[in-house]
């Protein structure tokens with residue numbers, strides 16, 4: 001069976017697929033139909049924070065699925081209530097809204113922001129975001145994804161979106177002065193925008209500015225959350241306190257789950273009928289969310305992830321000194337961007353050859369190697385990857 005051909009025939013080509021048919025995944029490895037194993041540094045694009053088939057997640061899945069798969073949002077959902085309580089205990093006091101994806105998290109947050117802004121004044125409206133941000137692709141939020149070629153050809157939802165420069169507090173203040181946005185939404189590390197971490201200084205100044213201008217300070221933790229940068233949420237590294245925190249990707253342990261936390265004072269904005277979705281959340285996804293938190297917050301997963309990330313950074317920084325071919329390594333924790341002295345074709349070649357050698361990496365913005373490994377990536381796996389990368393960089397003569 002040629003799955004690549006069938007994929008091209010029957011599925012819309014919204015992604016450039018790699019020619020791998022994953023048959024199975026275990027630990028930090030993907031296994032294709034021929035039995036070939038690939039170290040998964042792609043991490044399901046930041047979903048698989050604990051790798052694949054983690055025993056605690058599999059056991060939880062088994063237990064919950066043997067009870068029921070779905071009921072309805074008109075009944076109490078124990079896994080969801082427990083998860084919401086735990087998320088709040090580990091972030092800000094308030095309430096949680098659950099949907100199924102990152103884009104839905106952003107959509108819901110925008111609706112809440114809109115309701116809040118109407119309570120403030122008729123003039124207050126819209127959201128300020130950063131250049132190169134990514135907040136989803138559905139029509140309601142696509143304009144908040146400020147990357148070339150993503151939003152330009154599609155109709156705009158009728159709330160204003162303002163674009164500021166990352167790390168440039170003056171550009172933010174200009175927007176706050178000249179317009180009246182209701183909220184500022186930022187990724188603490190811009191992910192698909194090229195792994196650009198925001199400094200604690202910028203985050204703190206942005207928060208102070210939001211307080212001064214009565215603008216909601218909102219963090220998109222969809223890619224950075226669930227321990228990826230060393231804390232449960234990346235904003236916690238900067239000691240700021242968001243009004244709204246978006247989550248998705250890693251929280252569902254591999255199942256679709258997204259949503260947001262709104263701090264007290266905002267948590268009464270939605271009334272029955274204001275928002276909702278049939279599966280928000282699936283009890284199965286919520287049960288897995290609890291299992292992810294068990295591992296991260298109670299079984300040492302967060303600390304293990306920090307140690308593993310520290311080792312990965314150290315090895316990559318040594319490689320940078322050794323070869324001189326790596327221009328920059330940036331990001332935080334298990335969210336890394338490696339900038340090579342190479343063009344898009346050369347970086348693609350490196351990706352292809354690493355794939356042949358059994359290492360799965362992602363490329364963003366054409367030339368930036370994006371690593372989103374599981375927090376469970378161990379020293380031997382890191383050593384094997386860094387050695388392979390070294391060989392491929394030398395071969396491409398970057």
Ligand SMILES: Cc1ncc(COP(=O)(O)O)c(C=O)c1O
Pocket residue numbers: 101102103104106134135136137187191192220221222223224248249258
């Ligand atoms: C920071 C961020 N926000 C929002 C999204 C959208 O999430 P989803 O693809 O689940 O709709 C993504 C997805 O990559 C993301 O990285």
